[in-house]
Structure formats: structure tokens, C-alpha cells
Amino acid sequence: MHASSSLAPPETITLTINGQARQMAVQPWVTLLDALREHLDLTGTKKGCDHGQCGACTVLVDGKRINSCLTLAVMRDGAEITTIEGLAGEDGALHPVQAAFVEHDAFQCGYCTPGQICSIVGMMNEGHARTDEDIRELMSGNLCRCGAYPNIMDAIRQTLRERGEKPASEKNATPIPAYHLAE
Numbered sequence: 602m603h604a605s606s607s608l609a610p611p612e613t614i615t616l617t618i619n620g621q622a623r624q625m626a627v628q629p630w631v632t633l634l635d636a637l638r639e640h641l642d643l644t645g646t647k648k649g650c651d652h653g654q655c656g657a658c659t660v661l662v663d664g665k666r667i668n669s670c671l672t673l674a675v676m677r678d679g680a681e682i683t684t685i686e687g688l689a690g691e692d693g694a695l696h697p698v699q700a701a702f703v704e705h706d707a708f709q710c711g712y713c714t715p716g717q718i719c720s721i722v723g724m725m726n727e728g729h730a731r732t733d734e735d736i737r738e739l740m741s742g743n744l745c746r747c748g749a750y751p752n753i754m755d756a757i758r759q760t761l762r763e764r765g766e767k768p769a770s771e772k773n774a775t776p777i778p779a780y781h782l783a784e
């Protein structure tokens with residue numbers, strides 16, 4: 602059999618990306634990450650490990666954070682997707698988490714940053730971040746090779762304060778666990 606005859610035909614799906622309906626034809630094995638980057642040129646979402654280990658590819662699907670490298674685009678037909686490109690307001694004002702990252706210098710190379718920010722927004726939607734330990738646990742899927750964790754924590758605390766949620770105490774903050782820096 603000729604190789605091309607065994608290929609499944611592309612499927613037409615519609616994703617609402619950052620408030621805009623986008624229709625595309627994708628092969629059934631294309632990940633959401635590749636659909637965003639390769640089909641829609643939304644390269645703000647980063648590919649790190651491509652197998653669920655680093656969090657660089659985190660986006661929001663119907664308000665929940667997911668690793669876009671671990672889901673197929675066809676499985677998300679009809680979903681609302683928010684990427685880092687869609688977090689700022691219509692007037693261009695940065696999302697509060699983005700503004701806090703700038704204020705606290707919470708990135709170095711910036712490669713992990715879109716995933717970190719989308720994950721923080723998703724974490725806040727979940728509403729379980731009450732202490733530094735909670736935050737570390739809930740953000741443990743997002744790695745930063747540059748070790749910007751202390752500044753990322755500061756940015757998260759500030760955003761929680763601005764939302765009127767009980768912030769984790771900076772004074773009582775415990776050091777970032779070494780395993781975060783080693784991975």
C-alpha cells in the first residue's frame with residue numbers, strides 16, 4: 602500500500618481562540634500546541650519538552666489550564682482557548698499577572714513565561730492558592746530553567762493581594778525547593 606493512502610484525512614474543527622472563531626483542517630494526530638503554533642502562528646505558546654513535563658505550553662481551555670502538548674486539537678473542537686496573546690485587555694492593558702511579572706522582573710530568558718502566566722491565571726480561577734506552599738504545589742508543573750522562581754512567587758503574591766485574596770506572607774516565605782531548580 603502506498604504510504605499516503607493510509608493517512609487519515611484532515612478533520613475540520615473550530616476553535617475559539619482569544620475570542621475569535623478559527624476554523625482549520627488538521628490531521629487527527631496534531632496536538633493543540635502544534636495547531637496553535639503551526640496552523641495559527643500563535644507562537645507565544647512555547648514548546649519545551651513536548652511531553653507534559655515542563656508547562657511551557659500551558660494554555661487555558663474553557664478557563665482551565667492544560668498542557669497543550671498533551672491534547673489533540675480535534676479533541677478540543679468547539680472549545681474556548683485563551684493563549685498568552687489573548688490575556689491583555691482590548692485596550693492593550695496588560696493582564697494583572699503580566700503586569701506583576703514586569704514589576705517583579707519575574708523572567709530571564711522568558712521561554713517559560715507564557716506558560717507560567719497562563720498557569721497562574723488558571724490556578725487563580727481554581728481558587729485554591731492560599732499559602733506559599735499551595736502556590737508551589739499548584740505551580741509545580743511549570744519549570745523555569747533560569748530559576749526565576751522567587752520573583753515569580755512575588756508576582757503571584759502581588760496578584761493575589763490585588764484580587765483581595767489572602768496573600769501568602771512574603772515575610773514567612775520559605776525558600777524555593779531545590780528540586781524546582783534542579784529539574
Ligand code: FES
Pocket residue numbers: 647648649650651652653654655656657658659668669670671
Ligand atoms: Fe508541553 Fe513541556 S511542552 S509540558
Ligand code: FES
Pocket residue numbers: 707708709710711712713714744745746747748749
Ligand atoms: Fe528562562 Fe524561565 S525565564 S526558563
